[in-house]
Amino acid sequence: MSVYTASTTAPVNIATLKYWGKRDKTLNLPTNSSISVTLAQDDLRTLTSVATSKSFSEDQLWLNGKLESLESERTQHCLQDLRNLRAKLESGDSSLPPMSTWKLHIVSENNFPTAAGLASSAAGFAALVVAIAKLYQLPESASEISKIARKGSGSACRSVFGGYVAWEMGSEADGSDSKAVEVAPQSHWPEMKAAILVVSAAKKDTPSTSGMQHTVTTSDLFQQRIHNVVPQRFEEMKKSIQDRDFDLFAELTMRDSNSFHATCLDSYPPIFYMNDTSRQIVKLCHQINEFFNKTIVAYTFDAGPNAVLYYLQENETKLMAFIHQVFQRNSGWESKFSKQDLAAFDSYFANTVAPEMAFDLDQDMHQGVSRVILTQVGPGPQDTNECLIDEATGKPKN
Ligand SMILES: Nc1ncnc2c1ncn2[C@@H]1O[C@H](COP(=O)(O)OP(=O)(O)OP(=O)(O)O)[C@@H](O)[C@H]1O
Ligand SMILES: C[C@@](O)(CCOP(=O)(O)OP(=O)(O)O)CC(=O)O
Structure with a gap:
């Protein structure tokens, strides 16, 4: 059984200009633009590993050691968008394994309390989307990837960048211009x-x-x-x-x-x-x-x-x-x-x-x-060699 894996960490961000209000609930399109500072990952970070294999029978998510539902419409949107981009890649290169048709196993750990007002959903969705984009070897820019994270949780789009980040609300009905952009890197104002x-x-x-x-x-x-x-x-x-x-x-x-x-x-x-x-x-x-x-x-x-x-x-x-x-x-x-x-x-x-x-x-x-x-202030998502998935079984290590 060939199991392909990828892992990433992703940071929390805390807005200094708040996102509050949606003009489209399904696409998570906001009623105003927002700005945040990405925080260092020593204390607050999500580590997410993803795996895919022809042999997997269903999409599964283990969050902090427990199986969680992947059924929410938001998560489904993220997975679908990522699979569509992968399918586009596969259609242009027949040597690529057809991962877009295979199921995914996702294992994630937050090193801080989940759903406690510490922006776990922002780090969580950013990590999930960035890890799968890495597994699929997607060539899209961070701003493009941020649009997918946005569909998981609005504030998650800003966690795709480090430093000082803006989420431009955009005006298109399909959300194609509602994305995160870097205002300044961490190095611009590291103090x-x-x-x-x-x-x-x-x-x-x-x-x-x-x-x-x-x-x-x-x-x-x-x-x-x-x-x-x-x-x-x-x-x-x-x-x-x-x-x-x-x-x-x-x-x-x-x-x-x-x-x-x-x-x-x-x-x-x-x-x-x-x-x-x-x-x-x-x-x-x-x-x-x-x-x-x-x-x-x-x-x-x-x-x-x-x-x-x-x-x-x-x-x-x-x-x-x-x-x-x-x-x-x-x-x-x-x-x-x-x-x-x-x-x-x-x-x-x-x-x-x-x-x-x-x-x-x-x-x-x-x-x-x-x-x-x-x-x-800290950097954006980081590559890591730490993998939470056992490559032999495709299941969580512990
Ligand atoms: N590592 C993760 N991977 C995938 N989903 C996650 C992860 N961490 C959190 N989530 C999702 O985010 C939800 C928590 O989001 P919620 O907005 O309630 O809390 P919060 O983000 O911690 O707080 P706030 O948004 O007020 O800062 C979890 O129930 C889960 O669905
Ligand atoms: C007060 C906030 O933290 C609100 C964050 O809201 P979410 O991003 O958690 O909301 P959903 O898009 O519905 O998932 C302000 C901010 O982070 O900008």
Whole structure:
């Protein structure tokens, strides 16, 4: 039995200009363009291996060790598009094995909680599509491949690139111009770091897909957002990235998170993704920026209460003086910072911040946070020799 395999890793991305709303549910075509930062894969990544063989009897997916259904319309769309591209290739070269007619085995692992508001669907669908494109040896560009990932989950199209990424909404009814493009590579602005304050790792109440549909159909504010706010912000944010203008980038990011959550609140009945801890974190970030009289941190929240804080390496001590002070009891610090680093944050707080601080820190905020993930801007999907599939059997290794 000949079993062909391919593997890839894919990253999570966290939007700084949010995708919220679809103009076509089947094709995942958005009502506005969006922008994101791709995060490094040490802490948050999907590893997906795929295999195909004439002898396989059905398409199967094992996600985090468990068999999962591949029946969803979205996944079927991705598989069909990839098979069509492979069939085109085979029709031009009869020496190629007819993989487009064979079944697929897909084995995938996320190294972080799935469906917990940490963008697992983005990394998951990007990895699935990129791994199969690699198995099929498709010559299509990353932007072309991003259109297929988009059909799996809208935000997944942005995880096909590293660095700073835009998803151009496009205007064609068939989605042919709704694709991800690189705004700037990781190397353009490698100093961008991200601290994720995991507020709740539980499954969320309103999934993004239904939440955004509810907003589209019931919120008046939403119309203002997509027509009068986002188009200009999209251009400004791209420019702030090209110019490495953190001040502007941060303000636009915070404003856009607030605007997105305002449309959720304006939905009827309202949707609440942020909780009291999320709101305390927003307040803290504004206090930090005010303290330094400079924007050194930007917060953003997806469809859940977790906070993602973007900041530049050069301001790490200043920011972490506050963040470590408040969240030091949460896990996640030791794996990224040495004891000396942490001591430096504490002494900066004690010697420079505390004597000047005109407000009280809420010492209970850490109770609403389960852990801290310290990461940074990172590359797109990576080739890997690690394979989760046993080539002799075509089944998961463990
Ligand atoms: N590695 C993977 N391979 C294939 N599909 C995946 C993978 N990881 C997640 N998914 C799909 O994504 C779904 C989770 O998506 P969901 O949008 O609910 O959560 P999330 O992406 O973690 O959160 P959010 O979109 O709010 O950031 C899973 O139920 C599964 O169908
Ligand atoms: C708030 C968001 O994270 C929403 C992401 O929504 P999804 O991409 O998960 O939605 P579907 O296309 O229905 O799968 C904002 C963003 O990532 O841009």
